[in-house]
Structure formats: structure tokens, C-alpha cells
Amino acid sequence: MKIIFLGTGGGRFSAISQRKMTGGFRLDNLGGKNYHVDPGPGALVRTYQFGLDPRNINGVFVSHSHTDHYNDAEILIEAMTKGMTESKGYIVGAKSVIDGYKHWGPCISKYHKSKSKIMPLNVNESRKMDACTIKATPTRHGDPLGIGFQIDYKGFKISYTSDTSYFTRLPEAHKGAHILIGSVLRPGAKSIKGHMCSNTFIELIREVKPKLAIITHMGLKMTNNHIHEAKRVSKESGVKTLAAFDGMSLNVNFRNPDRSRIYTLKDVNNPSHSSIRKLSNFERKHTHNLSSKYR
Numbered sequence: 309m310k311i312i313f314l315g316t317g318g319g320r321f322s323a324i325s326q327r328k329m330t331g332g333f334r335l336d337n338l339g340g341k342n343y344h345v346d347p348g349p350g351a352l353v354r355t356y357q358f359g360l361d362p363r364n365i366n367g368v369f370v371s372h373s374h375t376d377h378y379n380d381a382e383i384l385i386e387a388m389t390k391g392m393t394e395s396k397g398y399i400v401g402a403k404s405v406i407d408g409y410k411h412w413g414p415c416i417s418k419y420h421k422s423k424s425k426i427m428p429l430n431v432n433e434s435r436k437m438d439a440c441t442i443k444a445t446p447t448r449h450g451d452p453l454g455i456g457f458q459i460d461y462k463g464f465k466i467s468y469t470s471d472t473s474y475f476t477r478l479p480e481a482h483k484g485a486h487i488l489i490g491s492v493l494r495p496g497a498k499s500i501k502g503h504m505c506s507n508t509f510i511e512l513i514r515e516v517k518p519k520l521a522i523i524t525h526m527g528l529k530m531t532n533n534h535i536h537e538a539k540r541v542s543k544e545s546g547v548k549t550l551a552a553f554d555g556m557s558l559n560v561n562f563r564n565p566d567r568s569r570i571y572t573l574k575d576v577n578n579p580s581h582s583s584i585r586k587l588s589n590f591e592r593k594h595t596h597n598l599s600s601k602y603r
């Protein structure tokens with residue numbers, strides 16, 4: 309199973325400027341299926357840019373009604389269903405995303421919901437999907453019905469906070485996670501309403517105690533210091549923590565998630581610079597450049 313990051317930028321300014329990509333991430337080969345989570349602006353293009361095929365997904369997950377999370381959902385649904393000609397896959401998301409709530413959403417049209425199994429989730433609701441169980445985790449963010457996801461595959465749990473500030477019930481919702489993926493918009497203690505910063509992510513990691521933590525959905529204030537922040541988070545939380553990068557593929561080691569291998573996917577737009585930033589020591593130790601064969 310691989311977790312593939314097609315965008316590690318977050319917030320409207322990362323999205324508008326594209327100084328960091330905003331395509332969300334894919335869970336590939338999870339029980340033989342592929343899922344795209346929070347496909348923000350560029351998700352379709354980034355899929356091709358890193359050598360993947362949008363047609364082989366089996367589900368689209370959207371956590372809440374902000375464009376940096378839902379923008380490319382409909383075109384990926386079209387890819388999944390062969391241009392809306394086949395019934396296929398799942399659309400999983402917050403109720404606001406699927407059905408609309410007050411001035412939030414719906415983010416997916418009735419037409420695009422017509423060929424897939426639709427799974428609107430309330431906070432704390434769990435549903436079976438293929439070989440997994442999906443639990444909706446709570447958030448404190450702009451969209452009042454926004455959720456995160458905890459995906460349980462045969463007892464192995466991957467948790468994704470989505471956009472949320474830290475609050476007392478958050479750790480409990482992500483308990484048991486082997487890998488914890490956090491939307492961490494800002495470094496240090498520079499928390500803004502509705503978002504975590506590195507320091508609140510440290511608090512969350514200390515409570516959840518995952519085997520591996522990953523920082524993604526970084527705002528522009530995290531552009532140059534994210535590797536330093538990940539090192540600091542690792543040190544202060546006691547849990548190995550990575551700052552994800554655009555085009556990062558994590559080959560998950562189910563037994564020892566902290567020993568998962570990191571691959572840098574070849575960037576077809578920039579083949580000579582497949583790695584767009586310097587790697588941390590941990591990453592260097594575990595990183596392998598990928599030949600085109602892999603793709």
C-alpha cells in the first residue's frame with residue numbers, strides 16, 4: 309500500500325499561487341483498490357504529472373466544502389466512471405459536500421453522484437467500503453459538518469485530520485492510528501482559527517501515539533521551514549514525523565510504519581528535478597528515486 313502526495317499545500321493562498329501543489333493524496337493498493345482523498349485544484353493534472361492514472365481510482369473522498377479539498381472531485385469522478393458511462397466506485401464525504409448544508413456545498417452535482425455509491429458521513433459514523441471501514445472524525449473548522457477520516461484496513465489504521473483546530477475531543481477520535489496525517493497550516497505556535505500549527509500537532513501526536521506522523525496541507529508560512537518543523541515535531545513528540553512533499557510516495561510497512569520507504573515520484577514536467585526539495589536525514593535514509601518502471 310502506498311500513500312502518494314499530489315499536493316502538500318493548503319489554504320487558499322497555496323491553492324491560488326500553486327507555490328505548493330494542492331492535489332490531495334492517494335491511497336493506492338489498499339486491499340487492491342485506489343482512493344483519492346481531498347482532490348483540490350490541480351488534482352487531475354498532478355495525477356498525470358506524477359505518472360498515475362486517474363481512471364484506476366475506486367473512490368473519491370472529500371472532507372469538507374472548501375475548494376482546496378473538493379475542486380477536482382467531479383472530474384476525478386468522471387475519470388473513475390469512464391466519463392460517466394459506467395457505475396463504479398464510492399463518493400465519501402461530509403454531508404455538506406454531498407447534500408449541502410446552509411451556504412456550504414453541495415460540492416458534487418447530482419449528475420456526478422449518479423454512477424457511484426454515495427456515502428455521506430456524520431461525525432463518528434463508521435461505514436464499510438470495499439475491504440475497509442471508514443470512520444468520520446470530528447473537526448473544528450469553517451464548514452460545520454466537515455470531517456476527517458480514519459481508514460481501517462484489517463486493523464491497520466490511517467488517520468487524516470483534515471482541516472481542524474486542536475480541541476480536546478480530537479485525540480480520542482484518532483486513537484489507534486498507526487499513521488497520522490495532519491493538516492498543519494503553520495509552523496511553531498502560529499495557530500490560526502480552524503487550523504493546527506506544529507505545536508498543536510505535537511499535542512495531538514503525544515495523545516494519539518501513532519507509529520508515524522505526516523505533516524501535509526502546509527500554508528505559505530511553512531514553505532521554507534517544514535523540514536526543520538518536522539524534525540522538531542519528531543523530537544518533541546517522540547514520534548517519527550515527516551513533512552510530506554509534492555510527489556512523495558510512502559510505501560507503507562504495515563509491521564513497522566516508521567520504517568516505511570519513501571519514494572520520489574518522477575515529475576514528468578520536470579524530469580531532471582524529480583525531488584523538488586532537500587530531504588531530511590530520515591527521508592534521505594529511506595528515500596529511493598523511482599524508475600519509470602515503477603510507474
Ligand SMILES: [Zn+2]
Pocket residue numbers: 318319374376377471525
Ligand atoms: Zn484546506
Ligand SMILES: [Zn+2]
Pocket residue numbers: 372374449450471
Ligand atoms: Zn478548509
